[in-house]
Amino acid sequence: MMDKKKVVVAFSGGLDTSYTVMYLAKEKGYEVYAACANTGGFSPEQLKTNEENAYKLGAKSYVTLDVTREYYDKSLRYMIYGNVLRNGTYPISVSSERIFQGMAIARYAKEIGADAIAHGSTGAGNDQVRFDMTFLVMAPGLEIITLTRDSNLSRQEEIDYLNSNGFPADFKKLKYSYNVGIWGTSICGGEILDSRQGLPESAYLKQVEKTGSEVIALKFSKGQLVGVNGEEFTDHIKAIQKVEGIAAPYGIGRDMHVGDTIIGIKGRVGFEAAAPMLIIAAHKFLEKFTLSKWQQYWKDQVANWYGMFLHESQYLEPVMRDIEAMLESSQRHVNGVVTMELRPYSFQTVGVDSPDDLVKNKLGEYGEGAKGWTSDDAKGFIKVTSTALRAYYLNHKDEAEQIENEL
Structure with a gap:
């Protein structure tokens, strides 16, 4: 017998990737390796469920690839250095994580000697570009399989196929779809499809539970968040999560982003990103005290390009390493504690305590x-x-x- 071809499926546990695993294993005879690349958006319970479902769907193997730290070290910290907000609004939340998920999948595919890589993107969004481009560069020669895109499958067709083959596909057509990551949650569907409307309170995953106001103190060292309310962190990811836990119950960081997609059409997305919006605002405020006028100006220019290239799947463009070098160099004096006041749905910067404060001078x-x-x-x-x-x-x-x- 001929050996079965190996395919790595970028497996999120959602409808499209569940269909992909079963169809490739059952109908195409592939040896399916389901791989979930986690950049901070999956809970341990979700990952456990993903593993159980992957095997039920017919996968030969399942693996979680945790690349949260790689994502922070190789991109997220530069987005903080650059105060990156697409169109001045969106912290490029989940979209920036796709590149690192794609790179992790490509590495894994090469490690196991796969013949192909599959993902569940449709033909109408940005993710198809991000995954395909990453695979073409990082895993050249491997076939890229996209069943949902190529067959223009409807959700109902996928659900019916899974149900008819013994998998209880409980993928109800929800009003909203969510993508959760360390750098925020994006919300699509529902009222967002009508340009005249905004999202109701019920659309957000994190509800407003706090009233009144409180002060939060964020400490930065060379541009990186290292302390929250006097608690020191060596793990920057945990520091981000700490801020999220404090600020999200105020409903901070909610907004609507409208922008140009990679494929050329306009896109609209809601998001909630309490920690990113607070951290970027605090960091930018601190830079006003510690950087020269021209450092701020030129850093803004290159940071804008950095955000655009991330969004447009150009992370692997060599100029990105040059931009990162400039951004990192600019942070050598961005040290100090920023005090902010939080209240329901809003926040404001209060003050800065920094050894590099240029407002304090002898002139x-x-x-x-x-x-x-x-x-x-x-x-x-x-x-x-x-x-x-x-x-x-x-x-x-x-x-x-x-x-x-x-x-």
Whole structure:
């Protein structure tokens, strides 16, 4: 007998990947290896259920690939360094994790000598691009199988197939679909499909349970979160989870993102990301005190590109390593504690205590008094600074008169 071909299925436990496992094992005769790449979005109970279901569906093997720390070390910390928010709104939550899930699946496929990799993406979203591009680069030569996309399968067709083959597919058509990760939860479906509407309270997984207000203190060392309310962390992931536990019950970090998908259509997604929004806001606030004007300016430019490349599945583009080097270098003086006040649905920055605070200096206090220059120095500086404008309007007196008349 010929050996069966090996296929690794990127297995989330959802309908599409469950169908993929069973169909490839039963109908196509593949030796199926189900692999769940966890970037912080699965609970131990969910992972246990995934394993049990994978074997029921016909998988020869199941494995959980935990890449949460790799995701933080190789990308998430740079998103914090760069204060990355797509379109100034969305912390690129689950979408940025897809790259690392794809890389983990590709590595595993090569380790076991697989012939193919399969995933459950449809043909109408971003994930098909993220997975396919990662596999093409990281596992060249392996066949990529996408049953849902290629056959344009409906949910009901997949459910009927699983049920008819003895798997009780309890995949009811829910009003909303959720993707949960360490850097936030995305919400699709329901009212989001109508541009005129927003999400109701019931759509969010984490409900508002806290009232009143409280103060939270976030400590950063070289741009990384290392302390929460006086508790020190060497594990940055646990520090993020600590912030999430404190802030999520206030309903902080909820918003709606509208943007351009990789394939060219507009997309809309709701999200809840308490820890990301707090951490980014605190970090950006601290940088205002500790970075120079031009450090902030140029860091904003490259960070915007970093976020765009992440979203558009260009993490493996070599320039990303160059951007990361610049972002990391910029963080050498981003140290200190940021105090913030939390209340239901909102927060505000309060203050900063930093050894690198540039507001504290011996040259002067803004709006109070100058110590590093004299009044004559100030008048000379202002006169020289105005030289270009004075020269322009001396040569274009008609424009100067027009401005005078309009004023």
